[in-house]
Amino acid sequence: MGPILQVEKLTKRFGGLTAVAELDFEVREGEILGMIGPNGAGKTTTFNVIAGTYPATGGEVRFAGEPILGLPPHRIASRGVMRTFQHNRPFAGLPVIDNVLVGAHTRFAASLWSVVLGSARSDEGQRRKRAEELVQFVGLGELRDADVATLSFGQGRLLEIARALAGEPRLILFDEPAAGLTPAECARLAEIIRGIAARGIAVLLIEHDMHFLLPLAQRVVVLNFGAKIADGLPDEVRAHPAVMDAYLGSHATPQ
Numbered sequence: 001m002g003p004i005l006q007v008e009k010l011t012k013r014f015g016g017l018t019a020v021a022e023l024d025f026e027v028r029e030g031e032i033l034g035m036i037g038p039n040g041a042g043k044t045t046t047f048n049v050i051a052g053t054y055p056a057t058g059g060e061v062r063f064a065g066e067p068i069l070g071l072p073p074h075r076i077a078s079r080g081v082m083r084t085f086q087h088n089r090p091f092a093g094l095p096v097i098d099n100v101l102v103g104a105h106t107r108f109a110a111s112l113w114s115v116v117l118g119s120a121r122s123d124e125g126q127r128r129k130r131a132e133e134l135v136q137f138v139g140l141g142e143l144r145d146a147d148v149a150t151l152s153f154g155q156g157r158l159l160e161i162a163r164a165l166a167g168e169p170r171l172i173l174f175d176e177p178a179a180g181l182t183p184a185e186c187a188r189l190a191e192i193i194r195g196i197a198a199r200g201i202a203v204l205l206i207e208h209d210m211h212f213l214l215p216l217a218q219r220v221v222v223l224n225f226g227a228k229i230a231d232g233l234p235d236e237v238r239a240h241p242a243v244m245d246a247y248l249g250s251h252a253t254p255q
């Protein structure tokens with residue numbers, strides 16, 4: 001499979017701090033690519049630059065062959081790059097199903113109000129049908145009408161995923177999706193991520209929990225101080241001396 005995302009010499013500085021340093025990697029179509037690295041390694045910043053939240057200092061990012069650096073976040077989303085955040089961000093006061101519908105409108109650039117008011121667009125019915133399917137897909141079917149304020153943390157995470165999928169991504173960026181989940185929820189999440197990749201959607205997955213990531217990812221990129229220090233198959237990366245050093249240096253050994 002060819003690359004859907006190509007990152008070349010990507011650099012992001014915050015004043016004197018280089019958060020991402022000449023980073024090269026690519027994500028192939030339908031692939032699950034893991035991204036690991038100690039706290040502060042530049043993982044979330046990499047997402048923020050790819051998604052257009054922060055401008056890059058240098059380098060190039062191509063999505064489906066087209067340069068995307070410098071585009072505003074909604075334009076990047078509308079091309080098919082969706083993300084979840086390190087912290088859940090539901091739209092308070094809206095039920096689960098409408099939160100998912102908002103995701104569809106992120107991609108298709110309609111306003112939140114057209115969701116709330118149920119404005120009659122020709123494809124609205126189709127979006128609703130898809131939102132229903134996605135709520136089922138992530139296992140929140142019985143909670144479709146629940147207020148998001150009543151969801152558990154783990155259910156909130158599933159909602160974030162359904163909302164990102166509603167934008168019909170070709171690439172989805174997950175920032176530590178397993179953080180804070182119970183072991184049972186992690187197992188369910190792993191199944192969902194596999195299901196996403198099986199639908200042909202490429203996945204870029206930041207994750208600290210190696211037990212979660214290594215069985216899931218086809219390849220893994222390792223960052224430290226913003227630079228790539230290793231990439232390869234999960235087993236190769238785990239055994240890589242630079243990876244051991246980086247984690248020992250941060251007092252967090254990969255397990």
Ligand SMILES: Nc1ncnc2c1ncn2[C@@H]1O[C@H](COP(=O)(O)OP(=O)(O)OP(=O)(O)O)[C@@H](O)[C@H]1O
Pocket residue numbers: 014017019037038039040041042043044045046
């Ligand atoms: N908006 C910002 N302004 C200034 N510095 C920032 C900003 N965002 C991130 N940084 C710095 O950039 C570096 C990389 O941070 P980043 O959040 O990308 O790390 P991370 O790999 O996601 O870490 P974690 O595993 O803790 O989530 C850190 O030193 C951080 O303090």
Ligand SMILES: [Mg+2]
Pocket residue numbers: 043044045086175
């Ligand atoms: Mg982070």
